[in-house]
Amino acid sequence: MAGELSPIDKAKFVAAKRAAEFVEDGMRVGLGTGSTAAWLVRCLGEMVREEGLKFRGVPTSTRTAELAREVGIEVVSLDEARWLDLTIDGADEFDAELNLIKGGGGALLQEKIVATASDQLLVIADAAKEVEHLGAFPLPVEVIPFGWPTTQALIEETLVAMDVMGRGATLRMTGDRPFITDEGNHILDLHLGRIGNARQLAMVLNQIPGVVENGLFIDICDIVVIGYGDGRIEMRDINSGTVENDRLDFVETDNLFSDLGD
Known part of the structure; x- marks a missing residue:
């Protein structure tokens, strides 16, 4: 009620x-x-x-x-x-x-x-x-399962040059197993704290091999x-x-x- x-x-x-x-x-x-x-x-x-x-x-x-x-x-x-x-x-x-x-x-x-x-x-x-600045909520990035740890490493390396506060990425889990999207992919959650240039970040992330799409809607x-x-x-x-x-x-x-x- x-x-x-x-x-x-x-x-x-x-x-x-x-x-x-x-x-x-x-x-x-x-x-x-x-x-x-x-x-x-x-x-x-x-x-x-x-x-x-x-x-x-x-x-x-x-x-x-x-x-x-x-x-x-x-x-x-x-x-x-x-x-x-x-x-x-x-x-x-x-x-x-x-x-x-x-x-x-x-x-x-x-x-x-x-x-x-x-x-x-x-x-x-x-x-x-x-929010005043996007990023407090972890940014989801959908990645293919093949080689996802490599994709994660590439993302974290790329974040060094981005205007963000944090650079950590974690694989989303369901219990003790990776979360699986409707398309059969995994999700990496990026813990950025604050995103200074969301438009730039969205474009750069989608250029990384293994990334399917990111959760920035610009x-x-x-x-x-x-x-x-x-x-x-x-x-x-x-x-x-x-x-x-x-x-x-x-x-x-x-x-x-x-x-x-x-």
Whole structure:
């Protein structure tokens, strides 16, 4: 129930609820991965059931696809959709220019492909995700399994010349085994502390053999919807330079809040 949610979950919920209003009948919509994106999928599922909203969703991970089908959203692949009207996703960090770090959930490759195949990327986040400089959150880098220790060494060597505070990299694990992405790859988490030039770092990392993609989303996000635990919502549009403020009153509904597993 809404009244039993923590302040952080309330913030995620109100951001997701506001972002869901951008989805219109007939749209092709990218659906992000992670805890905040899961709130969005639940909200959209409720709109499908209660309001008859009809759209096609392109999930960015297998778990998002499973949740979308569970709540009644029509799921199609990016190959079928070809191009999207809108993608809505969460972020691990965002700065004043709406540059992002993403990939905490391990789906950064599909998330970046889907986001760049969209007319707009709308990011939903709680206020704690806003930072002055990216980098406090570990930067995920997806690498192929073959020779990953060599790739890690090359990354750490490259970081010496980059404008970052830290240079450590660790292999993401699930229990005692390496985390495996939907594409069968590994993820190295870079513990940088602070990234001085995110655009440069993103370009350099992708030149390293073995690197598939990195979690820096530069000049991709158009709008961020920020939720607060008291129901306030702030919406920033980087293209128009506008900032809008709103508030969402909580309505307790078993339909939406029951068995939310993410």
